[in-house]
Amino acid sequence: MMSRPHLVKPGHFALSLVLAGVATGAAAQQPASGQGAQPTQREQELQNRVDQLERRVGELESSTVLSEPETIVKEIQVYVDENGVEYDEPGPGRRPVVTYQRERVYRRQAISEKLDEALEDAASRSVAVGVDAAIVLQNVQQSTGETTPADDEFYELASADLFFTAGLAQNTIFYADIVGLSGTPPDNEVGGLTLLNGYAARLGEQNELTLREAWLMTELANQKVQLAAGRVDLTNFFDHNAVANDETTQFLSDALVNNPMLGLSENGAGLATTFDPKNGFTARIGYQQSSSDAANLSDALFYLAEVGKLVTLGDLGEGNYRVWFRTDNSSGQDQTAWGISLDQKVSAAVTLFLRAGQAETSDDLGEPLDDDEYYSFGFQLKNGGTFNPEDAWGVGFANTQLGAGDEEDLIEGYYNLRMTQKLQLSFHLTHVTEKFVDAEEVGYFVPGVRLQASF
Amino acid sequence: MANIEKLLTVAQIACALVVGAPLAAQDHTQHAPGSPAAVATAGRPVKITDPASVVLIVNRDSNDIGFMDIATHKMIGSVFLGNNVNPHMAMMSHDGRFVVTGGTRANKAYIIDVATLTLVKEIPVGFAPEHLAFSPDGRYYYQGNPDDDSISVIDMVSMTEIKRIPGLVEPLNITFTPDGSKAYIGNYGAHWVGVIDVTRHELAKRIAVGTPPAVAKLDPDRYLGEIKGVSNASMSADGRYLYAADGDLGIVGVIDTREDKLIKTIRVGADPWRAYMSHDGRFAVTVNNGDETISVIDTSKNEVVATLEGGPDMTGVNFAGGKAFVISATSGFVYVYNATTWEPAGRIKIGLNLQLETATTDVADQKLYLAVSTNHSIYTIDAATEAVERITGVGLYPWGTHVMSSKDNYCH
Numbered sequence A: 001m002m003s004r005p006h007l008v009k010p011g012h013f014a015l016s017l018v019l020a021g022v023a024t025g026a027a028a029q030q031p032a033s034g035q036g037a038q039p040t041q042r043e044q045e046l047q048n049r050v051d052q053l054e055r056r057v058g059e060l061e062s063s064t065v066l067s068e069p070e071t072i073v074k075e076i077q078v079y080v081d082e083n084g085v086e087y088d089e090p091g092p093g094r095r096p097v098v099t100y101q102r103e104r105v106y107r108r109q110a111i112s113e114k115l116d117e118a119l120e121d122a123a124s125r126s127v128a129v130g131v132d133a134a135i136v137l138q139n140v141q142q143s144t145g146e147t148t149p150a151d152d153e154f155y156e157l158a159s160a161d162l163f164f165t166a167g168l169a170q171n172t173i174f175y176a177d178i179v180g181l182s183g184t185p186p187d188n189e190v191g192g193l194t195l196l197n198g199y200a201a202r203l204g205e206q207n208e209l210t211l212r213e214a215w216l217m218t219e220l221a222n223q224k225v226q227l228a229a230g231r232v233d234l235t236n237f238f239d240h241n242a243v244a245n246d247e248t249t250q251f252l253s254d255a256l257v258n259n260p261m262l263g264l265s266e267n268g269a270g271l272a273t274t275f276d277p278k279n280g281f282t283a284r285i286g287y288q289q290s291s292s293d294a295a296n297l298s299d300a301l302f303y304l305a306e307v308g309k310l311v312t313l314g315d316l317g318e319g320n321y322r323v324w325f326r327t328d329n330s331s332g333q334d335q336t337a338w339g340i341s342l343d344q345k346v347s348a349a350v351t352l353f354l355r356a357g358q359a360e361t362s363d364d365l366g367e368p369l370d371d372d373e374y375y376s377f378g379f380q381l382k383n384g385g386t387f388n389p390e391d392a393w394g395v396g397f398a399n400t401q402l403g404a405g406d407e408e409d410l411i412e413g414y415y416n417l418r419m420t421q422k423l424q425l426s427f428h429l430t431h432v433t434e435k436f437v438d439a440e441e442v443g444y445f446v447p448g449v450r451l452q453a454s455f
Numbered sequence B: 001m002a003n004i005e006k007l008l009t010v011a012q013i014a015c016a017l018v019v020g021a022p023l024a025a026q027d028h029t030q031h032a033p034g035s036p037a038a039v040a041t042a043g044r045p046v047k048i049t050d051p052a053s054v055v056l057i058v059n060r061d062s063n064d065i066g067f068m069d070i071a072t073h074k075m076i077g078s079v080f081l082g083n084n085v086n087p088h089m090a091m092m093s094h095d096g097r098f099v100v101t102g103g104t105r106a107n108k109a110y111i112i113d114v115a116t117l118t119l120v121k122e123i124p125v126g127f128a129p130e131h132l133a134f135s136p137d138g139r140y141y142y143q144g145n146p147d148d149d150s151i152s153v154i155d156m157v158s159m160t161e162i163k164r165i166p167g168l169v170e171p172l173n174i175t176f177t178p179d180g181s182k183a184y185i186g187n188y189g190a191h192w193v194g195v196i197d198v199t200r201h202e203l204a205k206r207i208a209v210g211t212p213p214a215v216a217k218l219d220p221d222r223y224l225g226e227i228k229g230v231s232n233a234s235m236s237a238d239g240r241y242l243y244a245a246d247g248d249l250g251i252v253g254v255i256d257t258r259e260d261k262l263i264k265t266i267r268v269g270a271d272p273w274r275a276y277m278s279h280d281g282r283f284a285v286t287v288n289n290g291d292e293t294i295s296v297i298d299t300s301k302n303e304v305v306a307t308l309e310g311g312p313d314m315t316g317v318n319f320a321g322g323k324a325f326v327i328s329a330t331s332g333f334v335y336v337y338n339a340t341t342w343e344p345a346g347r348i349k350i351g352l353n354l355q356l357e358t359a360t361t362d363v364a365d366q367k368l369y370l371a372v373s374t375n376h377s378i379y380t381i382d383a384a385t386e387a388v389e390r391i392t393g394v395g396l397y398p399w400g401t402h403v404m405s406s407k408d409n410y411c412h
Helices: A025-029 A039-063 A111-125 A198-202 B002-019 B036-040 B214-218
Strands: A006-009 A012-014 A070-080 A095-105 A128-139 A141-144 A154-169 A172-184 A209-220 A225-232 A268-275 A281-289 A301-312 A318-328 A335-345 A350-362 A368-382 A392-401 A407-418 A423-435 A442-454 B054-059 B064-069 B075-080 B087-092 B098-103 B108-113 B118-124 B132-134 B140-145 B150-155 B160-165 B171-176 B182-187 B192-197 B202-208 B230-235 B241-246 B251-256 B261-267 B272-277 B283-288 B293-298 B303-309 B314-320 B323-328 B333-338 B344-349 B356-361 B367-372 B377-382 B388-391 B398-403
Touching: A154 A198, A154 A209, A318 B303, B054 B075, B054 B087, B054 B367, B064 B087, B075 B118, B087 B132, B087 B398, B098 B132, B098 B140, B108 B140, B108 B150, B118 B160, B132 B171, B140 B171, B150 B171, B182 B241, B192 B230, B202 B251, B202 B261, B230 B272, B241 B272, B251 B272, B261 B303, B272 B314, B283 B314, B283 B323, B314 B356, B314 B367, B323 B344, B323 B356, B367 B398, B377 B398
Parallel strands: B171 B230, B356 B398
Antiparallel strands: A006 A012, A070 A095, A128 A154, A128 A442, A141 A442, A154 A172, A172 A209, A209 A225, A225 A268, A268 A281, A281 A301, A301 A318, A318 A335, A335 A350, A350 A368, A368 A392, A392 A407, A407 A423, A423 A442, B054 B064, B054 B398, B064 B075, B087 B098, B098 B108, B108 B118, B132 B140, B140 B150, B150 B160, B171 B182, B182 B192, B182 B230, B192 B202, B230 B241, B241 B251, B251 B261, B272 B283, B283 B293, B293 B303, B314 B323, B323 B333, B333 B344, B356 B367, B367 B377, B377 B388
16 A cells, blocks of 8 residues: 655655555555555545546646647648659659648647747737837027027927837738827927937828838848838938937937938838848848828838948958938939938947948039039947946037038937836937028037836 | 556656656667766768768757758758757767757757767756857756756766756856856846856856846836846857956946956847857957947957947847857848958848848858758858858757867857
């Protein structure tokens, strides 16, 4: 008969069996509690114990462990002859066919694993929704020039982006971005060449939802070629920069987010094609209509082309070097522009960036002017020199000079405090100097705070 | 009495299922104390004469360990472990005599005689045994039991569990020092590395690789949810330093093995799984699944020298032919990097809708053996030409591979 289980240590038990002179484990050294009982009684006691254990096994298997066969649908290749007979192996007159077949596997899984799989499967079939919301509070303090309405004013802009992503087919997704903005950025009153709040670039109508982007993307040629078509924002595909490209987490000033020489004023119908063999070289071409007033697809059309290369220079870290070229017929004649964007790590913590560009331009009568010119540079510090490990800060300078003679100098510093994975708070201090041909030079300090949440 | 014997057998099985505790080991031998394997394999035909000539394949669903000839890519045989065993990782002893594996769902360790492909011992261990390692002298086999928060110490002479080391927190990988005096345990359920005194088989020290930042209090979802701690402590080529990546903290802690103290923390990408050491010892590479990058650490400076785009769900890094091959489990690609300049060098397409697991590299550093579970295949990748060959019929749901003396024997 069997003795009671005795506790060895928390969570671990050892059972000893003593049965009609057959002993195992430590019980062999102990007198059997049922000594002297009739064999039938011992058998009954043992039977009862086994029944108890079997019940326990049943409970365990039903509540904590799944051991029933798992069903998986597999892609398989078979060979079919002219009569439709299917074979596993190739042979004369047989053609290869890819088909799908259920397969049973015997894998014991914990319920938690099963639940995880089910949740993951459900998530992959549904539309993923993301939110990117921000509140930007800025103040303007005029530093030079005749007092303007912006001096000593506060400005606040609230932005909420809703992203929708859904998988439609193999390597094919649909993406849409709906944005709502409300508030007053300082740009209306400062009236600079570039936006002091990069979010304002999205501001179409106050308090209305705007469809910023809606496109289908698919990948071809062993996923080396990526095609995105629909209503696109080509700045998401061109003129990337690792540390000066995102108004939600990096610089707030648009001159340190995008290259103004690109000249894209609003999103529109277009196509972006990326060739990325994952060897450090990338090539992109695309077109986009950048005016909602366009009458047909030939109007206000931008063509863009870019090549980029990731290189490692000596003991420096990786650097990304890109050069792009565009044409634009918005003015009624083709005008070209070119630009570069590079970011180079110089240590594990410090990344430098540089952007520059030049664009043909004309006056209101279509007469050509000197080219518009732009450059910016700066650095970002991350993974060191911060209060918290995932914080980052940076300083950047941008100069924009129009062919008509107007010029802007802008310098911005920011510190981005990453409070949680979903919430970031950043502090910005910008100084901008506007030098207009027919007006006195004016300068502004623009301190600001950005609270940004994404989930 | 026949009835009683039957009941006894049922009871023993039930006991093993219910308590999963160190009951008497089930011995497949005909018993010869001190040399169980020799007796168990006596008279059996020798199937493998050179243990370095085979690739081990861990098959989770067919519950066996497969043995494939490296030269011919033909299966020599496999050793069935039992129903619902679900082996997780296998390793060959340094002398090539035995293969050991942990059966995750059976709560047992298994010892296989390589020459005859015979299962010679089943040893009950802690819950859900997964990763394991041999001591350098081959005397002990440490089996990690992550759900039991313990390490089972298996004496390879007596083939018994001589001790179970408690006090760990979801122990995953085990790394012995070259002299065998200490073993370092990655605790995935915590942010420290356990130091085991191998002489006494006791947890001697806990080395914190980092502490959560002050803002962690604001982010309970991240720090109080599922913990992603230290999966592995990877040893430098000279055995002096350990590189222990911590997933939640996004860092690699560098541990001096002489003094068993943390000498530096290196910030890498988000959610690093572990560090993989290049064969020349110059670099440690982490795969960062949080931001789908890899971080390359120069071990002479203990600094990140490159952060490069990777793929989703990366499970391992292999080094061969002057390149680093990074396995992206769910994309169907193996990403390739120049292991000298650390520039991306393309990616190798294994297939669509496949789940890539892990790979081992042959001792010549010329060929990789990649386990692909969902189509029950092993893929060889020629490091020089990047040519891929699929090998089928290796078993069901291969989870990992192993080649004796390879520098890229790891699991996930």
